[in-house]
Amino acid sequence: MSMSSRFSRVRRGALAIAAAAWCIGGVAQAAAPESNDPIKIALFDWTSVNLNAKILGGILEKLGYTVEYPTADYLSSLTTGLTNGDLAVAMEFWDTTAGEAMKASDATGQTENLGPLGPKAKEEWWYPLYMKDKCPGLPNWEALKDPKCAEAFSTPETAPNGRYVGGPVTWEGYDDERVVSLGLPFTVIHAGTDAAMFAELDSAYQRQAPIMLWVYSPHWAPAKYKGEWVQFPEYSAECYNDPKVGVNPDAKYDCGKPHGDIWKYAWGGMKEKWPVAHKVAKAYTIDTDVLNAMSGQIDLDGKAPEDVAAEWIAANEATWKKWAE
Amino acid sequence: MTIATDLGARPSRPLPFWPMVWAAALAAVMVLALLGDRFPALIDYPAAAVVPLTDWVSAIMAWLKANITWLTRSITAILGVPLDFALSLFAKNFKIGAGPEAIVLPRLSWVGIVVAAFLAGRAFGGWKLGALVGGCFLYIALFGKWTSAMLTLGLISIAVPFCIVTGLLIGIWAWRKPWAEKLIVSPSLDLMQTIPTFAYLIPMLILFGNSPVSAMIATAIFAMPPMVRATMLGLSRVPSEIGDFSEMAGCTARQKLWRVLLPSARPTLMVGVNQVIMLALNMVIIASMIGAGGLGYDVLLALRALKVGEAMEAGLAIVALAIALDRLSQAMARRQARGHVHGDAEAGPFWKRYPNLSLALVVLAATTIAGLFIPAFADVPKAITMTTAPAWKAGVSWITINLFDVIEAVRVALILYVLNPVRAFCEGFPWLGAVFLLGLAAFQLGGARLAILVAALTAYCAVTGLWEKTMATVYLVGISAFISCLIGIPIGLWASRSDRVEKIVTPIIDTLQVLPSFCFIIPVVMLFRVGDVTAMIATVAFAVVPAIRYTNHGLRQVPPALMEAAVVSGCTKRQTFFRVQLPLALPEIMLGINQTILMALSMIIICAMIGTRDLGQEVFIALSKADAGRGIVAGLAIAFIGIIADRLFGAWTAKARGKLG
Numbered sequence A: 001m002s003m004s005s006r007f008s009r010v011r012r013g014a015l016a017i018a019a020a021a022w023c024i025g026g027v028a029q030a031a032a033p034e035s036n037d038p039i040k041i042a043l044f045d046w047t048s049v050n051l052n053a054k055i056l057g058g059i060l061e062k063l064g065y066t067v068e069y070p071t072a073d074y075l076s077s078l079t080t081g082l083t084n085g086d087l088a089v090a091m092e093f094w095d096t097t098a099g100e101a102m103k104a105s106d107a108t109g110q111t112e113n114l115g116p117l118g119p120k121a122k123e124e125w126w127y128p129l130y131m132k133d134k135c136p137g138l139p140n141w142e143a144l145k146d147p148k149c150a151e152a153f154s155t156p157e158t159a160p161n162g163r164y165v166g167g168p169v170t171w172e173g174y175d176d177e178r179v180v181s182l183g184l185p186f187t188v189i190h191a192g193t194d195a196a197m198f199a200e201l202d203s204a205y206q207r208q209a210p211i212m213l214w215v216y217s218p219h220w221a222p223a224k225y226k227g228e229w230v231q232f233p234e235y236s237a238e239c240y241n242d243p244k245v246g247v248n249p250d251a252k253y254d255c256g257k258p259h260g261d262i263w264k265y266a267w268g269g270m271k272e273k274w275p276v277a278h279k280v281a282k283a284y285t286i287d288t289d290v291l292n293a294m295s296g297q298i299d300l301d302g303k304a305p306e307d308v309a310a311e312w313i314a315a316n317e318a319t320w321k322k323w324a325e
Numbered sequence B: 001m002t003i004a005t006d007l008g009a010r011p012s013r014p015l016p017f018w019p020m021v022w023a024a025a026l027a028a029v030m031v032l033a034l035l036g037d038r039f040p041a042l043i044d045y046p047a048a049a050v051v052p053l054t055d056w057v058s059a060i061m062a063w064l065k066a067n068i069t070w071l072t073r074s075i076t077a078i079l080g081v082p083l084d085f086a087l088s089l090f091a092k093n094f095k096i097g098a099g100p101e102a103i104v105l106p107r108l109s110w111v112g113i114v115v116a117a118f119l120a121g122r123a124f125g126g127w128k129l130g131a132l133v134g135g136c137f138l139y140i141a142l143f144g145k146w147t148s149a150m151l152t153l154g155l156i157s158i159a160v161p162f163c164i165v166t167g168l169l170i171g172i173w174a175w176r177k178p179w180a181e182k183l184i185v186s187p188s189l190d191l192m193q194t195i196p197t198f199a200y201l202i203p204m205l206i207l208f209g210n211s212p213v214s215a216m217i218a219t220a221i222f223a224m225p226p227m228v229r230a231t232m233l234g235l236s237r238v239p240s241e242i243g244d245f246s247e248m249a250g251c252t253a254r255q256k257l258w259r260v261l262l263p264s265a266r267p268t269l270m271v272g273v274n275q276v277i278m279l280a281l282n283m284v285i286i287a288s289m290i291g292a293g294g295l296g297y298d299v300l301l302a303l304r305a306l307k308v309g310e311a312m313e314a315g316l317a318i319v320a321l322a323i324a325l326d327r328l329s330q331a332m333a334r335r336q337a338r339g340h341v342h343g344d345a346e347a348g349p350f351w352k353r354y355p356n357l358s359l360a361l362v363v364l365a366a367t368t369i370a371g372l373f374i375p376a377f378a379d380v381p382k383a384i385t386m387t388t389a390p391a392w393k394a395g396v397s398w399i400t401i402n403l404f405d406v407i408e409a410v411r412v413a414l415i416l417y418v419l420n421p422v423r424a425f426c427e428g429f430p431w432l433g434a435v436f437l438l439g440l441a442a443f444q445l446g447g448a449r450l451a452i453l454v455a456a457l458t459a460y461c462a463v464t465g466l467w468e469k470t471m472a473t474v475y476l477v478g479i480s481a482f483i484s485c486l487i488g489i490p491i492g493l494w495a496s497r498s499d500r501v502e503k504i505v506t507p508i509i510d511t512l513q514v515l516p517s518f519c520f521i522i523p524v525v526m527l528f529r530v531g532d533v534t535a536m537i538a539t540v541a542f543a544v545v546p547a548i549r550y551t552n553h554g555l556r557q558v559p560p561a562l563m564e565a566a567v568v569s570g571c572t573k574r575q576t577f578f579r580v581q582l583p584l585a586l587p588e589i590m591l592g593i594n595q596t597i598l599m600a601l602s603m604i605i606i607c608a609m610i611g612t613r614d615l616g617q618e619v620f621i622a623l624s625k626a627d628a629g630r631g632i633v634a635g636l637a638i639a640f641i642g643i644i645a646d647r648l649f650g651a652w653t654a655k656a657r658g659k660l661g
Helices: A004-015 A017-028 A048-061 A095-108 A140-145 A147-152 A175-180 A193-205 A239-242 A273-281 A288-299 A307-314 A316-325 B001-013 B017-035 B052-067 B069-092 B112-144 B146-176 B179-196 B198-207 B212-223 B223-235 B242-249 B253-265 B266-282 B286-290 B295-304 B308-336 B356-371 B389-427 B431-448 B449-461 B466-497 B497-512 B518-530 B532-556 B562-566 B573-602 B603-608 B615-624 B628-660
Strands: A087-096 A111-128 A162-166 A187-192 A212-217 A227-229 A261-269 B094-096 B103-105
Touching: A048 A087, A048 A273, A048 A288, A048 A307, A087 A095, A087 A111, A087 A288, A095 A261, A111 A193, A111 A273, A140 A147, A140 B497, A140 B628, A162 A175, A162 A193, A175 A187, A187 A227, A187 B112, A193 A212, A193 B295, A193 B518, A193 B603, A227 B573, A261 A273, A273 A316, A288 A307, A288 B466, A316 B212, B017 B431, B052 B069, B052 B198, B052 B628, B069 B094, B069 B198, B069 B212, B112 B146, B112 B308, B112 B356, B146 B179, B146 B212, B146 B223, B146 B286, B146 B295, B146 B308, B146 B449, B146 B628, B179 B212, B179 B573, B179 B628, B198 B212, B198 B286, B198 B615, B212 B266, B212 B286, B212 B431, B223 B253, B223 B266, B242 B253, B253 B266, B266 B308, B266 B497, B286 B295, B286 B356, B286 B518, B295 B308, B295 B518, B308 B389, B308 B497, B308 B518, B356 B497, B389 B466, B389 B518, B389 B532, B431 B449, B431 B628, B449 B466, B449 B628, B466 B497, B466 B573, B466 B603, B466 B615, B466 B628, B497 B532, B518 B532, B518 B603, B532 B603, B562 B573, B573 B603, B573 B628, B603 B615, B615 B628
Parallel strands: A162 A187, A162 A212
Antiparallel strands: A087 A261, A111 A212, A111 A227, A111 A261, B094 B103
16 A cells, blocks of 8 residues: 555654654755645556656655645546646646647646656557457458458447447547548447446457457556557548548548657646756656556556555666756 | 326326326327427427537636635635544544654554444444444455545545534524525535536536545535435424423523424434435545545556456445444434433543543554554554455456356347337437426426426426437436336335345345445446446446335335234235235335436446446546536536436325325
């Protein structure tokens, strides 16, 4: 638990203030924290964002700051908590799902985009490898146009169309449009949350049953289940905006989904209130493979995020010390 | 509709007036539906005429954000003081100062709290209750949910007294001033109980910030109404002789209220307190979305990672907490109802008067101080915690692999032959026809005023441009409530005839009611895929509870004397049941059906998480877009569906009661 590890550390501090003093002397190379108010780093409801929050928080604590981790809602925090300082930093906003929300947030002028986190977000139609037997033309998207292939992905209520489980309607996926513009014989079913989406995947995978769904990375799913992304025509902004561009001259969205960055956001007032912490948050980046491996340790091996974060902080001291300078 | 017709027609048998009116009305609506091809505006409300209520609400929110945030933020700051204290006391430790040199006072030791819970149970209900309450807390500790559960408990320990005090004051005000009750309090209570919490989360976030305080206020809005209602009911039920006597004895108005009337109403008030606690626990998941953390957040996080077992464990910890608090508060209510025995409690030093309380305080202090030196007292040692998560996961996997084909066949049959036709019927229903028919039903059951209310609320759903989504909601709620009654009423009947069955059924429905629906919604998706069947099953699992409870309760409370009279006068068993017991229990059963509908409606929001396309989804989308106006407008539409159903059923029940005399 987040609390327990932090507390046991603090409790020791209470018992032996001398030890705590040694701690400051050993670590803090920055000026003493500019403000003792807690820096609030948002926790959302998936693993990697909470891991990043705990790593940044751990670094800031080593620098002498007080850190709190309030729980918040992903998209709405951009236009609520982060605009007024209820939240100071949030670690992951994906180009692929939060594009509109980030625009709305930028428009308020009260938040600051801290730059990319590092890993690239990828998302696309995805199928388990065993489906390749039933639809040999994959991963090329044109294979899906074959009625036999689509039928392999169907359920009785969608037959003869294939069934594609898309993300929540708020995720800006444009799959309903894509199916029409590319002439795919598929019915799009919107899952309300990604938990529901991956529950379907888990169930189907156990039974080796047909499934086609929206999977994104970095996420534990592509690590846990063997499968591939469908290769659609490459995304371009024009393809989404201009009907003439792309495979179908009369329709928009006749290409794949965009790849994109994952962004960090901060409350606009953070820069003045905690300049050093702001500098660290801005410089903070993490490697995709490292992040995937650490997420796997939490989701698949059952480690606590705090412990994984502490290991990273201990192993990369030189890196984050440079961020604070 | 036809049932309503029969029932309403009976008192005025000589005139076949109402059946004819209904036949004409249905014919008119049919014509309307047929004309729909030519005039689509009759079926779907014309988009051009939609009242832009959403924009208005958003504009008001923007104004509030700019102008009264200073006020709401100071409320946050004030309420934050006791809340922070409680959270620190139970879960977070007190921290004075900042940074590494801060002085830290430890939170209460878990050992102490378990012992204190046991002693509290023993004080109010003997060893058995003590063991139950202490056992629930021990369960939470052993399953490694201690810190989260204490965060939740800390929030509840402030939210519940807050609800009780505010609810009491509002209830007294409404009881004293009938106009206030009619114009302000009653309508507000209806809205507070029917508007989905999600709809006002965004205004909460904007006004009160992303903090435990907003979570507490959202919890209070949801959990307070039973306290207000209990206060009004309790005060009005105090026999007038008691009030008269207090006046004769020379009490001032204030003394009469606080010294005489409220203590007399105490049993009813304690029922309200119990309900407040239960509803507050129902809110923990939603509260965790705006900064509360705790068990609700554990459930959300586990489900996002598809850790079905962990989510179930966190959910069961909520159930354990609920059972402990519920039994404890019920025992307290019974104790209060029996009244104080004066004399022995008044004399002697504190520890002699309150042996359990004193012992609990001593144990809490001792174990907490011990925690400074022995870590096992401060945090639950990892070595003694256990988990059943793998078993849950294995169970779900087994069912997935072995039973999926059967389940799939059932699901497809349900979708193709039941759900899709009903859905098509509902979504094609002309809005004008619905306003007319519901208004007519209201007129028959409750007169012109009810008719105007019902017609206006129905029209609201169309005028705001939400007609199609409203009907999608009605479809899902209607079919789920129908199936819940189909399952629940027979089970309630069975339970009413056998104490053994009742003993088995009661803990199951208690658990279903408190276990967050999120916990079982994801396993259901694994078995039934994303879609309406899953939504329906999750809704039925929750909404079946009142159908069982009220049926059982209604049948059991038929006076035995009446049953005996029936037997004596020569009724067969069958006749006794159908001619005596069932009619007498009917009002209660109908109340159960009413509650079933409201419960099904409250699940609409949660079903949005598995991808429905109704008002719940509208609110859900508004939440993720932080669009306050959109959420509130759709939330009101959901509330209005609930109010319409409630009023029609209420009028119908009143009629049935009147007939029984």
